[in-house]
Amino acid sequence: MHASLTLTAHNVLIARAPAGIILLVKLITFIGYSRVGKSSAIVALATALQQEGRRVRILHNGPGRLTTSGAEALDVVEIHGGCVCCDLAMGLFARLKKWAQEQPPLDVVILEGSPVASPDALQITLAQLYGWVNQTYLVTMTDAERMARVGRPLDYLTERQVASADLWFVVNADRTDPARLDEVIAALEARAAPQKIGRAVEAMPALRSAMQM
Numbered sequence: 001m002h003a004s005l006t007l008t009a010h011n012v013l014i015a016r017a018p019a020g021i022i023l024l025v026k027l028i029t030f031i032g033y034s035r036v037g038k039s040s041a042i043v044a045l046a047t048a049l050q051q052e053g054r055r056v057r058i059l060h061n062g063p064g065r066l067t068t069s070g071a072e073a074l075d076v077v078e079i080h081g082g083c084v085c086c087d088l089a090m091g092l093f094a095r096l097k098k099w100a101q102e103q104p105p106l107d108v109v110i111l112e113g114s115p116v117a118s119p120d121a122l123q124i125t126l127a128q129l130y131g132w133v134n135q136t137y138l139v140t141m142t143d144a145e146r147m148a149r150v151g152r153p154l155d156y157l158t159e160r161q162v163a164s165a166d167l168w169f170v171v172n173a174d175r176t177d178p179a180r181l182d183e184v185i186a187a188l189e190a191r192a193a194p195q196k197i198g199r200a201v202e203a204m205p206a207l208r209s210a211m212q213m
Contacts, residue, residue, distance in 0.1 A: 025099065025106050027133040028211075029126065031113040031161055032141035037171050039068040041141065042110050045207060046074050054107040057099065061088070061114055083114040085122035092125065096132040108213075109133070116157065119164035139207065140165035147184045148176040162188050167210055 028045075030038045039062075046056045047070055057075045060066040061084045066076050077095070082088040092111075099106055113122060119138070126136045140161040147158075147170070162168050173181060207213075 025096070025133045026108045027096070027111060027126070027129065027136045028108065028139060029111040029113055029122065029137065030139045030141060031117050031119060031122065031165075032115070033143070033146075033158075034063075034115045036141045036143045038112055038141055039066060039071075041169075041207065042112055043068045043070045043074065045213075046108075046110055048208070049108060049213065050074065055104060056108045056110065057106055059084075059092075059095070059109060059111045061117075062112055063115070066112070083117050084111065085113065085117045085119075085125055089125045089128075093129070093132070096129060100132040119157075119160045123164055137166045137211065138164060139167045139169065141169045141171055144170050144173040144176045144181050148180040159188065167207065169207070 030042055032038055039060075042058060043066075046058055049056045050073075055075075057077060058066065058071070059077050059079060061079045065078055079088060079091065079095075084092045096109065099109065119140075122138065126138065129136060142158060142162065170181070170185065
């Protein structure tokens with residue numbers, strides 16, 4: 001059982017920023033299958049940060065528009081026609097380059113990745129953003145009910161999403177058999193560093209605690 005979360009950033013990159021540019025933007029990327037709660041967690045996180053006076057922008061790269069309740073009061077940019085992990089990567093670079101120079105500066109950009117985004121390709125993309133963000137975090141959300149139902153072996157995409165994550169949230173853990181869930185998580189822990197594993201009924205409060213936001 002894992003009751004606490006420890007955050008490991010992919011990169012802390014201010015030292016490699018272009019000369020003369022002071023970067024403050026933090027990029028948080030959420031991945032996971034549809035209906036796992038990514039949009040709700042993102043909107044909750046963005047709303048809380050905005051209410052505290054931070055400038056937050058959501059970049060939604062998923063099917064359809066971001067229609068989660070509360071999104072209408074947030075700064076949301078839609079990007080469709082592909083996935084930012086690969087064919088839309090250059091568009092992501094261009095946007096972040098432009099946004100990093102805004103005044104007043106953005107504090108946080110929250111990216112909702114496509115449900116089928118390749119975590120391996122996404123890691124490569126995030127590693128190339130050193131010019132326009134100071135930190136990047138990759139958050140994977142997985143539904144406990146689905147994990148317990150599917151069991152082992154899990155599909156390849158889920159395993160890669162977990163292995164690539166800085167933070168992994170097993171949501172809805174209270175809705176499934178604990179012993180069965182422990183079995184699946186133990187198998188995944190063998191392929192992912194234990195500090196990446198966390199459980200939460202609601203991901204947003206645990207995410208803020210882990211990231212000290």
